[in-house]
Amino acid sequence: MINLNINVNNKDFEISIEEDKRLIDLLRDDLKLTxxxxxxxxxECGACSVILDGKLVNSCLIMAFQINNxxxxxxxxxGQGDDLNYIQKAFIEVGAVQCGYCTPGMILAAKAIxxxxxxxxxxxxxxxxxxxxCRCTGYEKIVDAVELAGRYLNGSEIYx
Amino acid sequence: MDLKYIGNxxxxxxxxxxxxxxxxYPQDLYYENMAFGKTLRSEHPFAKIxxxxxxxxxxxxxxxxxxxxxxxxxxxxxxxxxxxxxCDKIVRRIGDxxxxxxxxxxxxxxxxIKKIKVEYDILEPxxxxxxxxxxxxxxxxxxxxxxxxxKLRRGDALKALEDSYFVANNTYRTHSVDQAFLxxxxxxxxxxxxxxxxxxxxxxxxxxxxxxxAYCLNIPMESxxxxxxxxxxxxxxxxxxxxxxxxxxxxxxLNRVVKCVYSREESFLAHSKRHxxxxxxxxxxxxxxxxxxxxxxxxxxxxxxxSWGDNVMRKAGVHATGPYEVKNVMIDSYAVYxxxxxxxxxxxxxxxxxxxxxxxxxxxxxxxxxxSPVEIRLKNILRVGSxxxxxxxxxxxxxxxxxLKSISE
Numbered sequence: 001m002i003n004l005n006i007n008v009n010n011k012d013f014e015i016s017i018e019e020d021k022r023l024i025d026l027l028r029d030d031l032k033l034t035x036x037x038x039x040x041x042x043x044e045c046g047a048c049s050v051i052l053d054g055k056l057v058n059s060c061l062i063m064a065f066q067i068n069n070x071x072x073x074x075x076x077x078x079g080q081g082d083d084l085n086y087i088q089k090a091f092i093e094v095g096a097v098q099c100g101y102c103t104p105g106m107i108l109a110a111k112a113i114x115x116x117x118x119x120x121x122x123x124x125x126x127x128x129x130x131x132x133x134c135r136c137t138g139y140e141k142i143v144d145a146v147e148l149a150g151r152y153l154n155g156s157e158i159y160x
Numbered sequence: 161m162d163l164k165y166i167g168n169x170x171x172x173x174x175x176x177x178x179x180x181x182x183x184x185y186p187q188d189l190y191y192e193n194m195a196f197g198k199t200l201r202s203e204h205p206f207a208k209i210x211x212x213x214x215x216x217x218x219x220x221x222x223x224x225x226x227x228x229x230x231x232x233x234x235x236x237x238x239x240x241x242x243x244x245x246x247c248d249k250i251v252r253r254i255g256d257x258x259x260x261x262x263x264x265x266x267x268x269x270x271x272x273i274k275k276i277k278v279e280y281d282i283l284e285p286x287x288x289x290x291x292x293x294x295x296x297x298x299x300x301x302x303x304x305x306x307x308x309x310x311k312l313r314r315g316d317a318l319k320a321l322e323d324s325y326f327v328a329n330n331t332y333r334t335h336s337v338d339q340a341f342l343x344x345x346x347x348x349x350x351x352x353x354x355x356x357x358x359x360x361x362x363x364x365x366x367x368x369x370x371x372x373x374a375y376c377l378n379i380p381m382e383s384x385x386x387x388x389x390x391x392x393x394x395x396x397x398x399x400x401x402x403x404x405x406x407x408x409x410x411x412x413x414l415n416r417v418v419k420c421v422y423s424r425e426e427s428f429l430a431h432s433k434r435h436x437x438x439x440x441x442x443x444x445x446x447x448x449x450x451x452x453x454x455x456x457x458x459x460x461x462x463x464x465x466x467s468w469g470d471n472v473m474r475k476a477g478v479h480a481t482g483p484y485e486v487k488n489v490m491i492d493s494y495a496v497y498x499x500x501x502x503x504x505x506x507x508x509x510x511x512x513x514x515x516x517x518x519x520x521x522x523x524x525x526x527x528x529x530x531x532s533p534v535e536i537r538l539k540n541i542l543r544v545g546s547x548x549x550x551x552x553x554x555x556x557x558x559x560x561x562x563x564l565k566s567i568s569e
Contacts, residue, residue, distance in 0.1 A: 034188035035181015037392075039342045040424040047342055075181035088179035092171050100178030101342040101392030107179060135342050135393045 009077025046132030049105035075104035098136035202251035253464035255429030315488035320453035324444030343392020349407030396505030432504030467504030469495035476510035
């Protein structure tokens, strides 16, 4: 067993884990953050995306023991209580949500894009979500949603 | 008139739960003291099998290993009950379920599954549906590998082809495709407080699942509940059952909550595929570019089991002439058993594949007659007053011409 000190969604945890536990299992099985989805277990689909120390990562490819003293953001930590974050709101308004299984990872990928650039081009958005597969939408509306979220963020569209 | 919904953009009712990560799929459900299940699947496409679970049963933490001996009615299937919940004597594809290990943890399941001995007496598999159709081929089920034959006849296609100015003769092949929905199959089985066998699953057909569970367990339908969670994509791939009966049987027998989650790899092995189809087309045309006849032989590889094979290949046959009016039609479409992964529903359901053939035929004919691909289509497209190949009079709203003109402008 290994002891970890981590911060997840702005809460500190001291947790004891098995050496062979992946980050995704720590988040889902131990912390019950089931918004972190498992789609492929090999870093192809991006459903398990989380933001680790400011970087978008696949939590299925990271071992839990590697993240001591790290800060992790999952979809559960994005809004404020019941209030939606501007990206979540944009995804709903544009209709970028269908089956929903890619959605948490996709929204975190959108956050990583917009954290770096408040006014991304459609090509930059496509590049930014290229590690996140969606089988329902065909991506058009997801790109629209990230664009809208960008406008909310840079103030060119009023956030209602 | 002020309408509440029409013309307005309405937010999905389930969007809030999905953007916040609160939406639950079966793998997201955790219960106190739950057991885990894992499926042992065949490694060979066609073989006689003998199973010995005795060593695996002795592993500490293994609760039970379910095989064909444990299921009252072993057969299932949406149209034909040609699949087995657990193969007893023979496997017909890679991935056929043989046993379901239930243990206190997923890790114990994995250890136990490796200790199950399966003796494979390997048979010569058939992967080519044309080979499988021959009289002297080895039969995968019953006494013919031809599961289904659909015939469509209109006019005299053979004569019309003979009289045609030009006939395009070509064979097209499409490949097998996985729906690859993003949420792999998962489920929970338990017996609820009213003694009902309950399966929580993401499914396209909770009512069919319930029928199959009741039949296989030989219990009344009223004793079975199927609870549908959020469904993480399906596209046809969740029309046949996968883990539903395994979970119901384990929960009922052990009186425990049992959870099963497929990996991506197991998901690929478990569910149906889009039919790979071989399409042999002869399309005739007169010198002015009007279609005279279409003759097509359309052979669908339905794999080891029927699933929706009859319906898919009927639809392929019905749509074989595409959105074009042809007076002389001779279509034969088949669903054929092979030892490939079984094919069933996937978006388009047979209508998708034939478009590859009939549209390329149109392009080839246009090129031969030196007219544009748009013009050949406008000459032959279905309009109000047209008859389809199956004899339906289209008496209103056929805006194909309008559509084709506006996209070609």
